Amino acid sequence: MAKGKVDYGVYLVTDSTPAILGNKDLTSVVEAALQGGVTIVQYRDKLSDRETAVKTARALHEVTRRFGVPLLVNDRVDVAVEVGCEGVHIGQDDMAYEEARKLLGPDKIIGVTASSILEALKACEAGADYLGLGTVYATSTKKDTKSIIGPAGIRSILLGLSSAGHSIPTVCIGGINGSNATSVLAESSAAPAKSLDGIAVVSAIVAAADPAAAARDLLGKVVAGRVPD
Ligand code: TZP
Ligand code: MG
Numbered sequence: 001m002a003k004g005k006v007d008y009g010v011y012l013v014t015d016s017t018p019a020i021l022g023n024k025d026l027t028s029v030v031e032a033a034l035q036g037g038v039t040i041v042q043y044r045d046k047l048s049d050r051e052t053a054v055k056t057a058r059a060l061h062e063v064t065r066r067f068g069v070p071l072l073v074n075d076r077v078d079v080a081v082e083v084g085c086e087g088v089h090i091g092q093d094d095m096a097y098e099e100a101r102k103l104l105g106p107d108k109i110i111g112v113t114a115s116s117i118l119e120a121l122k123a124c125e126a127g128a129d130y131l132g133l134g135t136v137y138a139t140s141t142k143k144d145t146k147s148i149i150g151p152a153g154i155r156s157i158l159l160g161l162s163s164a165g166h167s168i169p170t171v172c173i174g175g176i177n178g179s180n181a182t183s184v185l186a187e188s189s190a191a192p193a194k195s196l197d198g199i200a201v202v203s204a205i206v207a208a209a210d211p212a213a214a215a216r217d218l219l220g221k222v223v224a225g226r227v228p229d
Contacts, residue, residue, distance in 0.1 A: 001070055001086055003109045003129055007039040008198035009222045010215060011171045012205050013074070014060075015141060016045050020207045027059045029211050034067040036215025038205070039198065042089050042111075044074035057083040070109060077103050087111070089132060092119060097126040113173075115147040117160035124161065130169040132200060133157055136184060137175025141202045145174065151187035154196070162193035169197040177204035178217045185225035198222055 012033050016026055030041055041064050043057050057071070057079055064071040070086035073079045077100045080088045087109030090100055100110055111130045112123035120131055133154050135145040147153070154172050161168065176184055176199045189195035199222060208214035 001068065003070075003086070003107065006070055006109065006130075006169070008130060008169050008171050009039045010037060010219045011040045011042065011173075011198050011200035012038040012215070013042045013044050013173070013200055013202045015202050015206050016047065016056075020141060020203050022207070026056065027063055029206055030060055031063050032210075032212040033205050033215045034063065034069060036205075036212035037219040038069065038215045039219075040070050040072070042072045042074055042200075043085075044089075044202075046075075050076075050079065053079050054082055057085060061085045072109060072111065080104065080108070087129070089113070097123065097128060101127065114157065115149060115153075117157050120157050120161055121164055121166070124164075124166045124168050128168065130171065130197070133170055133172045133196075134200075135174030136172050137180075139175040139203070142174070148174070151184050154184075154188040155190040155193075158188065158193040158195070159190050167194055170194075171198040171200045172196055173200040176201050178214065178221070181218055181221040182225055185222065195226070 014026060015021060043060050045053055057073055061071045061083055072087045072089050074089050075094050077088050077095050081103055088100055089111040091113040109129045111132055112128040113132045114120035114123055123131055135148050138148050181199055205211050205214045
């Protein structure tokens, strides 16, 4: 899985809390989402102890590998190293990029969250492989979000990146679902800047009654909304 060839189109971020996952089994939800076409998966689990996180990440990795889709771990670089999955996603308050890169080596994917052009430029210059931009809309999935920037905020970051000559892949996150994905993609893109590479969602897939159908619907919207570079 060469990291330059990753498809960020429909980026599934998991959640194991009963409020979102309900009483479903996380691995089965991820497998259904992969059948529906998600292109990358991030295991995000703020509650489990390390042993459980390693066990869950291994189970998810077995499934994602079958689909040839990368699995990243949120925050916990040590878990990603132990499981040998494809990388990590780190926020502004997590381990520093440089330290994560040292632990993971050059071939793993490291994504960084950015809410402003300053954060985005800093992550790019450090060498991040992609950026998660947001928060687009307020969401009950993540209650401690610092900046709600809307599609206009995403657009201004994309423009800033492009003026600085960066063509790093980007996804946006926060409150995105089947009803607003098309407008978020359209309102965020701002020629001549490179448009978003994809959308990242939690509840739109994990809480869906039919995660495969939800993933399929989002993929259709991303493909239809893609602007050629
Ligand atoms: N980071 C910013 S918002 C968010 C994360 C992890 C949660 C997004 O969840 P949802 O359910 O897709 O709104
Ligand atoms: Mg984090």
